[in-house]
Amino acid sequence: MRLSVRILFAALLALLVAGTGFAQPRDVALADLFPEQRHAKMMLVMNNVFERYHYRKLVLDEQFAAHILDNYLAALDPNRSFFLAHDVERFERNLGRLADDLRHGYVAAAFDVFRLYRMRVEHQVDYALKLLAQPFDFSTEEYYAFDRSEAPWATSDEELDQIWRQRVKNDALSLRLAGKDDEAIREQLRKRYEGLARRVRQFTNDDVFETFANAYGQALEPHTSFMSASTSENFDISMRLSLEGIGAVLRADNDMTVVQRTIPGGPAGESGKLHSGDRIVGVGEGDDGPIEDVVGWRLQDVVDKIRGPKGTVVRLQVLPRAVGAEGPTRNVKLVRNEIKLEDQAAQARVLDDLDNAPGVRIGVIEISAFYRDFQAEANGVKDFRSTTRDVRHLIADLDEQGIDGLVIDLRGNGGGSLTEATALTGLFIDKGPVVQVRDSSGRLEVEKDPEAGVVYSGPLAILVDRDSASASEIFAGAIQDYGRGLVIGEPTFGKGTVQTLIELNRFVPGGDVDLGRLRLTMAQFYRVDGGSTQLRGVEPDILLPSADDVTEHGERSLENPLPWTKIAALDHPHLTAFGIEELRRLSAQRVAKDPGFQMLVARDNILNEINDETRVSLKESDRRAETKRRERVLEDQKNAFLGTRGITPVPLDEDNPDEEALEKERDAIDAIQLEEAARILADAVTADNQVQRPRAAMSN
Known part of the structure; x- marks a missing residue:
């Protein structure tokens, strides 16, 4: 495709x-x-x-x-x-x-x-x-x-x-x-x-x-595209309005408008009802306005239909990714709102009831984006908000709670500020390079840890998935290259290029007509070890099971992407690695019997079936039977997993499901990979087989 x-x-x-x-x-x-x-x-x-x-x-x-x-x-x-x-x-x-x-x-x-x-x-x-x-x-x-x-x-x-x-x-x-x-x-x-x-x-x-x-x-x-004067104006409006709307990035796929990803802290993501791969087939304004069919519309027209003032209601008719082309659809009601930095802020908690390591306390910091309040910084605000500043405080709080290890959860983190990815890496290494950036003329710049010293020197794991991209890959790749911690999860997105906006009028002095802009790929990221994050992304040290084909996701799925290449590695310390083979063996034993991973693999199998389809039956009885079969597989696996957690499942066909019950389901499913990452790190802690850490105390 x-x-x-x-x-x-x-x-x-x-x-x-x-x-x-x-x-x-x-x-x-x-x-x-x-x-x-x-x-x-x-x-x-x-x-x-x-x-x-x-x-x-x-x-x-x-x-x-x-x-x-x-x-x-x-x-x-x-x-x-x-x-x-x-x-x-x-x-x-x-x-x-x-x-x-x-x-x-x-x-x-x-x-x-x-x-x-x-x-x-x-x-x-x-x-x-x-x-x-x-x-x-x-x-x-x-x-x-x-x-x-x-x-x-x-x-x-x-x-x-x-x-x-x-x-x-x-x-x-x-x-x-x-x-x-x-x-x-x-x-x-x-x-x-x-x-x-x-x-x-x-x-x-x-x-x-x-x-x-x-x-x-x-x-x-x-990633190279052209914006006309009118498209550029719309883009500028979106930037000035501080991310106000529903918080979702869309793409066009044949006649469909498809959700590419939701923005952390936005109404779509917070609702838990709109997911990557879902297709928007209708849009309605307000609580009871008619839903207008948008199949076959241009992407810009769908965007114009969905956008609206803060505080107003938009209703989306959605064909979920998991049901394929045959439906059925469901309606998602969202209230447009402004996405604020605090909604994207890193969050922390402690997992202390791991079945494989009683008494071991693993801290978790979830980072949904690499954010930095550039406007506050430019205005001279000393305590402006940033990912690194927030994580520094969270680490101090977790240290007071006596954690034995730390998991940084980057699942779904599509990137953000390169400055923050570099500075965040510096919290876990003493000093040294973090990423190399090579431009179109071959010039090479090296982004380095901006501050000597280590804020956290304990056992560390980075949890990633197929949607961890760009700045997430820079951070995870640097931690892996330094041998500073384990990378766990799925191969990442593979977005290793740098884009910039160029005004075409710059090249036509005195022009009185706005010629538009180019979004231009002008540089590429390279890891400390010399390999690019482009295309291949970051390969985890310990893979968590998935039936998904990585070639069908991320940069690998795009036509004509820039290739993976390698340049000279930089001098940097490489710490003694964890005993990875033993950790892999222990993890494999657990996940083979885990109903949660069985459910995730079953779900991926259904999604792969749907992705591989190029035709559907036009016989009504066959279409209904196929829909029921897929729904039954998904529901049976979900119910089996939720039963092990003591959670009463919400039926897939329930018209007005209880929101609190749905949230419990989502939280339980979201925790499957995270809890296994914590168990893996706990294995390393209890086996006294963790990384040899820099001799540095916790610092502020």
Whole structure:
């Protein structure tokens, strides 16, 4: 699946902003969809910036033009349900000319492709609307390939119509399974398909250029993107409004809007009802406003629909990741709010009832983000908030409670401030380098522990998962390279690159038109041992069981990522390691019999089934049976685990579940990996096999 094309604005379109006034878009005439002189200027500046500053050097030849075309077609028609094979062949015959045109700033070819796309959309939507007048038959054996991202392009109008006949039937069946009657199904699908055609008609020439420019940037690597003047304005609004909204980052996946991650401290994350991989299919305003179908909408349009003022209610109709394409959906009610630093602040507790080590007390510090209040710092506030300052205080509190070891929980931590990742590492090492940063020209900078001395010198473990990224990987990698502690969990995300925003107007002195911005990958992180955190991430010393394929997650799942590379290692102490093999053996014995890990593996197996699917049955009885089978597996495993904890499970199909009971479930499930990490560290403590620590006392 062409995932990288489907996250063109994922990092920029976090739903963190309050409502602002937007002009109602209007239909754009086909005669107006041609490039203007400023588009040529923008393309020339992009070429210049990419050649001079991008980490992966640009070679604008026919092969690179082929990558751009592939990305552009995938951005417009990700499911290959509009263009025909002979259309694509005609585009590909002109790749040499396309490369030459782009070198000179000409982008007419992008507009030619889009105008044809718009006509194809109008034709297929008309056909889909005619199909809605026919009766639905869900009793025959038939399958719909809902993921055609790698399928051959249709070779005829008849083949394309067959794809759309199955698509309409699948859309109708999905709504039927959600409990809608035939009349409601036809009305909802009519609005959905008409809305698709309307949104395409509203594309301006700037929208066309932005879509193509993003396809161009992504041909270099997945994190490079272009923001037009209007997109840049929205981005600035989001930054000024201090992360106000629902606190979720979205990406586009074919016709769906998918939750990429929730922001710690935000309404979505705090609710526990919205998770990575969930698909938003409808949005309603207020407690009782109608829920509008958003399947097939552009990501920016969904963002505009969800955003709104602090304190107001938004209702999301969600297709959970665990139920697959067949549903059913559930509604999530959220109150938009401001995400404050204190909501993201590190938290601490003590685990002192571990079954493998009675009497051993393991401290836990949960760090959901590497935060730093830069504004307060700039204003001269001496006690401004930061991850390192908070963790320093928490360590002192835990030390007073007499802990025997410390686990730093970085699960789900998507990163943040590099300064904080470096300073936090310094709490656990005496002195030395933490991370190397190499830019596009090969210049190397080394970020070092800013303060001599050690705040905590006891047994240490770092718990990570597949969503621990960027600054989390820098911290965990440094602790591992120094041999300072154990890294436990899953292979991390693999985000080892550095992006910056570049104003295109900087390169056109005196320009009176805002040319927009580039989000540019201009550097890469390298660990103290010389290996990059890019792509491979941090491999734990002790892996916790998971049925998930790491190649399907994180940077590894993106198309065309920068490769893993290695440079020279830096001189640094390496402390005597834990007896890892014995700790692995003891942990493996426990988790093999642990109902919690059995549940997690069963859940991953179901999710892998769903991720591997590219088609679904259009026979209603089969779809219902498959949904029930998956729900039964998930519920049986969950109930077995919760029973060992003395927790009464909440049925999956309960309409109004008790919030307190749900929270108990979530806390118990969240503790599975954490408690095993604590047991592993306790094994090291009781076996007197922990790391040889620097001779440093606790300090303030």
